[in-house]
Amino acid sequence: MHVIHALHEMHNWVYMLKKSGKKIGFVPTMGYLHKGHLELLKMARSRCDVLVVSIFVNPTQFSPGEDFNAYPRDLTRDMELAQWAEVDCLFLPEASEVYPAGYRTFIEVESLSEPLCGAFRPGHFRGVATVVAKLFNVVQPDVAFFGEKDAQQLLIIRKMVEDLNVPVRIVGCPTVREADGLAMSSRNAYLSDEERKQATALYRSLQKARNMVVHGETDADRVLAGVRDVLRSDAPSAHVEYVEAVDAETLHTVSRIVGKVLIAMAVHVGKARLIDNITIDTDALTTNSQSAVMHAPK
Ligand code: AMP
Numbered sequence: 001m002h003v004i005h006a007l008h009e010m011h012n013w014v015y016m017l018k019k020s021g022k023k024i025g026f027v028p029t030m031g032y033l034h035k036g037h038l039e040l041l042k043m044a045r046s047r048c049d050v051l052v053v054s055i056f057v058n059p060t061q062f063s064p065g066e067d068f069n070a071y072p073r074d075l076t077r078d079m080e081l082a083q084w085a086e087v088d089c090l091f092l093p094e095a096s097e098v099y100p101a102g103y104r105t106f107i108e109v110e111s112l113s114e115p116l117c118g119a120f121r122p123g124h125f126r127g128v129a130t131v132v133a134k135l136f137n138v139v140q141p142d143v144a145f146f147g148e149k150d151a152q153q154l155l156i157i158r159k160m161v162e163d164l165n166v167p168v169r170i171v172g173c174p175t176v177r178e179a180d181g182l183a184m185s186s187r188n189a190y191l192s193d194e195e196r197k198q199a200t201a202l203y204r205s206l207q208k209a210r211n212m213v214v215h216g217e218t219d220a221d222r223v224l225a226g227v228r229d230v231l232r233s234d235a236p237s238a239h240v241e242y243v244e245a246v247d248a249e250t251l252h253t254v255s256r257i258v259g260k261v262l263i264a265m266a267v268h269v270g271k272a273r274l275i276d277n278i279t280i281d282t283d284a285l286t287t288n289s290q291s292a293v294m295h296a297p298k
Helices: 007-019 035-047 075-084 124-139 148-163 186-190 193-199 201-214 220-234
Strands: 002-004 024-029 050-055 089-091 143-147 169-173 176-178 239-247 260-269 272-281 286-288 293-295
Touching (some): 002 007, 007 024, 007 089, 007 124, 024 035, 024 124, 035 075, 035 143, 035 169, 050 075, 050 124, 124 148, 148 169, 148 260, 148 272, 193 272, 201 260, 220 239, 220 260
Parallel strands (some): 024 050, 176 293
Antiparallel strands (some): 239 260, 272 286
């Protein structure tokens, strides 16, 4: 496995491979790899000739007061996991090279960046869109893989790529969950045992929403009240930042659960800010819980 830090070195390495016709797959991450990341790597590995994974805790997507400094990091373990996942190249750019002194250019994906997490993390998606665009320019992947767990991020990246004519195909991967439904996240490391138990309420509350819709409820307020009931009873010490029902493509708030609707939430449990979502497609009369991949506890 190649380990590359310098941007020009990364660029040169893929340039040679692309010249020989290799299909480059790319998975950008912030590291502290878990099984959610590993599923992305597995999917990417099976669809590409060359697999590049970046680990970069991107400072511009954290607001002042957020957990940039505390964000969990374990490069030794990440390197072992990447090797195990048959990654060809681990790209570890330095913040000082990604954002040199005098850096001035940012990408704003209007409208999609404003609701949900965007309303509570000002500048977050501007930082995400900017770093992903920069990484795409350096790595020049044919295909890039993103998790549906970050549904708003996935939509924003798709839009950015479409609007800026970036020649990369974006593939979304289903949310990977623990056996009890908790979506895997690097931030789960912040949870105490008791908080970890309460955190299972997020997915249970989303399943309640799904069940209500399956049983004929279409009023979004009533469905969201059902979701909040579960959070209140099963995660009493959690602080709900938002729970919303939005059109799965525009992210506009919906009053009725009809068509493809994303139910998304951000909930603070202890020090961890957890996000989760499901998409309910009433036209298909089935629910896509985006949770096809569940793992038994270790
Ligand atoms: P992160 O390191 O948290 O920035 O995540 C890197 C990529 O992995 C993003 O595309 C995430 O959406 C994806 N990801 C993180 N957790 C999960 C999960 N539990 N299931 C699927 N994808 C995930």
